[in-house]
Amino acid sequence: MNITIVAGARPNFMKIAPIIEAIQNKKKEGFNINYRLVHTGQHYDKNLSGTFFEELNIPLPDSNLEVKSGTQAEQTAAIMIGFENELMVNKCDLVMVVGDVTSTMACTIVAKKAGIKVAHVEAGIRSGDMDMPEEINRIVTDSLTDYFFTTSTYANKNLSALGVPESKVFFVGNVMIDTLLKNKSRLAKPSLWDDLNLSEKKYMVMTLHRPSNVDEEQQLKKLITQIVTLGKDYPIIFPVHPRTKKLLSNLNLNFDNLYYVNPLGYLEFNYLVKNALAVITDSGGITEETTVMNVPCITLRDSTERPETCDIGTNILVGSDPEKIKNAFNILLSGTWKQGVTPQLWDGNTAKRIVHHLVSI
Numbered sequence: 001m002n003i004t005i006v007a008g009a010r011p012n013f014m015k016i017a018p019i020i021e022a023i024q025n026k027k028k029e030g031f032n033i034n035y036r037l038v039h040t041g042q043h044y045d046k047n048l049s050g051t052f053f054e055e056l057n058i059p060l061p062d063s064n065l066e067v068k069s070g071t072q073a074e075q076t077a078a079i080m081i082g083f084e085n086e087l088m089v090n091k092c093d094l095v096m097v098v099g100d101v102t103s104t105m106a107c108t109i110v111a112k113k114a115g116i117k118v119a120h121v122e123a124g125i126r127s128g129d130m131d132m133p134e135e136i137n138r139i140v141t142d143s144l145t146d147y148f149f150t151t152s153t154y155a156n157k158n159l160s161a162l163g164v165p166e167s168k169v170f171f172v173g174n175v176m177i178d179t180l181l182k183n184k185s186r187l188a189k190p191s192l193w194d195d196l197n198l199s200e201k202k203y204m205v206m207t208l209h210r211p212s213n214v215d216e217e218q219q220l221k222k223l224i225t226q227i228v229t230l231g232k233d234y235p236i237i238f239p240v241h242p243r244t245k246k247l248l249s250n251l252n253l254n255f256d257n258l259y260y261v262n263p264l265g266y267l268e269f270n271y272l273v274k275n276a277l278a279v280i281t282d283s284g285g286i287t288e289e290t291t292v293m294n295v296p297c298i299t300l301r302d303s304t305e306r307p308e309t310c311d312i313g314t315n316i317l318v319g320s321d322p323e324k325i326k327n328a329f330n331i332l333l334s335g336t337w338k339q340g341v342t343p344q345l346w347d348g349n350t351a352k353r354i355v356h357h358l359v360s361i
Helices: 010-028 046-055 072-089 102-113 133-144 153-161 175-186 191-195 217-230 242-251 266-275 285-293 322-333 350-360
Strands: 002-007 034-039 094-098 117-121 147-150 169-171 204-207 236-239 258-261 278-281 297-299 315-317
Touching: 002 010, 002 072, 002 102, 010 034, 010 046, 010 094, 010 175, 010 350, 046 266, 072 102, 094 102, 102 117, 102 133, 117 133, 147 153, 147 350, 153 169, 169 350, 175 266, 175 285, 175 350, 217 242, 217 322, 266 285, 278 285, 285 297, 285 315, 297 322, 315 322
Parallel strands: 002 034, 002 094, 094 117, 117 147, 147 169, 204 236, 204 278, 236 258, 278 297, 297 315
Antiparallel strands: none
């Protein structure tokens, strides 16, 4: 079996690392399974993609489509053209896509039109928010997928409601947690730790990148001002996404406890998360990591495709509602944040289960 694995953006790399390792181990056992890694280049900043290959011991990609940035349509089209050429030259039996980024959807469409079966890792998750490009990517991808690898029973139910046969759905757990658990002992203290005189549970981490939060200047200013004011007794570390950096340069938001830093590598960022009092974010993946690390997480979104992080994890949704944000900070600073539980099968063995099913298929 020859598998083409697609990665395009930062979250993808965390997910493919353990899958590649599991494939390599299966091959050593004598199974006829090979992979080819295609990097679409959707994330092209070194801190957003390149360092992940080094940190997570991922082999360099066999092909890099180097699509870089553009509008949704431009980026999708560039990925599709590049990936079509890739598949014409390098035949495979299966295309594996992960997550819900533009590359996930675009490469799924190309593969299916080329008559190649598709396996989707993280299939079936839904936020219900059609204003999110990721939700559209999920819906399109799952409408074409042949084999669905799911992270939760919520995802299984979503697929069942769509009429997906149970025989095509494999509840395997969360592959991103495989990477987290494997690297937990390797998490690295960033230089800013000593530079800012940080100490365990005495600071917060904030990440923002969703268009609904960062694309309108006054909304972004209002959001950051409230968060920094509520957390005034704590340093707030803000690794700034490239798209957010452009907006911030016009806002002149300077607070004594707010520290803008460049995007961090996987090991350094998760060291900060693990030791933080709390994380304020609009990312879906970070809510999974904070749940496993039992770190309070305040999510600046009205919906989530990962409801397990709220129902049994450490995550609370507040959207951009000032009262909900204030209430979440009150709970946090009073020391009464809920205790989380790790969801089923988030145990570090997801990739092994995926590859076991692949060779069975």
